[in-house]
Amino acid sequence: MTARAKTGVDDPAALAPSTAVSYLLALFDYLRLRQIDATELQRSLNVDLNDRDARVSELEAAELFNRAAVLAQDPDLGVHVAEHIRPGHYGVLGYVAMACTTLGEAMLAQQRYQGLVITVAPVDVRIDAEAIVLSWNRSTDLRYRQLAEFNLAGMLTFVRWITGQAISPLGVDFTYEAPQRLDEQRRVFACPIRFRQDSYRMIVPKSWQGLGLIQPDPAMRQLMDRLAQQQLLTLTRTDDPLVRARRLIAQRLGDGELELSHVASALHVSPRTFQRKLQEHGESFTQLVDGVRKEMAERYLEDASLSLTDIAFLLGYSEQSAFARAYKRWTGHAPARTRQAAAG
Template identity: 55%
Template sequence: MTARANTVAVGYLHALLDYARARGLALDALRAALPFDPSDRDARVPEALGAALFDRAAALLEDDALGLHVGEQVRPGHYGALGFVAMNCERLGEALDALRRYQALVIDLGGVGLKRDEQTCTLSWNPGTDGPYRQLAEFNLAGLVTFARWMAGAWAKPLRIDVMYAAPADTREHTRILGCPLRFAQACYRVVLPIDALDAPLIQPDPAMRELMQRLADQQLRALPRGDDWLTRLRAQIARRLRQPPVELDAVAAALALSSRSLQRRLQAEGLRFSALVEQVRRELAERHLADASLDLADIALLLGYSEQSAFQRAFKRWTGQTPAQWRAAHTEPRN
């Protein structure tokens, strides 16, 4: 299978540049792995180039845990609009949903899954690259854990983290920074949190700022060059079929010119299930429709494929802990 041409935002790589500069490493020393303009923070570079930059910095600083150390120092600004959406959410679960939705703004991860059960919630992804790009991957993980911990305190302590690369010789910094057991050489990346963490309050929720940053993030997401992004096309096919359920894997696979088995394999490689992805798309569309004050709840229920408004009400409360009317009141301005 051909690896996807994943990219990284230059603004995200500034976390490494800031860390290296603070330790006396000049950009000139990184120039061989820096064939881009660092001042253009909105530019995108291939993921392999970002990984090479981390690897060169690790060698020059003689720090085999460099990715972890950079992630430990990450700031909201390094995440751009994604960071400001997340930090202005009311609860950690909402911030994780924002991460899943807008992750591509900082680095392509091949689609982030968010699975819940009675005891845990699990973020999972498989970049699908030739990697494993260990230093860059550890920066992503340590940055995620550090940022979540800053927003929600001890609630954000993971129960377990799975990684796709082999165990390094020394894992003491992994234990100190990530603060949980790790499993190496796994089929995908996973961060497992206790289910109660989703309800953890964040330190500085600001609904107005969140709404503003979310509009900016949506605009940036639409502007991203996607190329042949099968996951984006899959989500679009699901969205088109919601009005006339059921949304069936066989029909969606055929629309993508894939066999059902091929689509299932691709989803498995991403750590995703088709039914869970349908639920994610339905929830995102629900929130988008609720933000449109011209649509009443009965209309939205039909657009999402529900035969009765009460079924939509129950599903939405399961997703968010709020009724659609409560969510709309909290996230939209009243009509004049």
């Protein structure tokens, strides 16, 4: 199946780019391992490293890595820190992914909850006949090199850790100029590396989807999923409950049928209170879900790499025919017509 999806409506990645302090602890853990005094570096952050909810801007995180590279006299610090990353550095996202049954499930969890770790740009996941392409359409310069290499190499280290296999991607892309030396990058990634590209990318074999993980735990995953959803809502907090509801619905569409009570519970309100809010806005729960589905369907229909069956799956329909009927009810015409118009 060819499929492509981005994170949902009002995505947390649309917020100002920021990084969770728990993620940056990987850097300080590495410096401690190297017996390098990072006291002044820690003070420069102006946040409490024990506060797992604290965040710093993307630029602050990049500059922190750059200062650490000078302190450690290590021009390849980003990939070296990444080699020591563990699930705890990813916070609840790490534990959700680790508890999944397959790597494919873990990749979907990473796509959904990325904003808990670093809010840069929506993860675009494209699946074709041979490969899976994960990309981030955010162009940054050499100031971000250490942080960017830490991000991608850390993801690879984590994948190797949760699968128990020394696997390597088909290729990785960076948006900035190539550094003078690439020995360590080639060693860690063990694949072709390209620079001056239009996006950050990691291209991996499609077979990775089916790889089993070494510590699957469905009960733990369910628990961590709920916690991650709560944290994501806190991260993207807004006073408008309908905005939060739309965001939550967009995140859960692929899970199948949505119920008002489940959404209300995730929003920490009673079903009756949520129903009243909907009525105040002249909207029913069915209309709210349909509105999100319609918006995302139109976005997906613009992507020629997605089949109508893929789109139906991404929107939570069990069959393409059910999606086609719903789309015609929303718009008055078949989804194929919208696709043809988008193709010009």
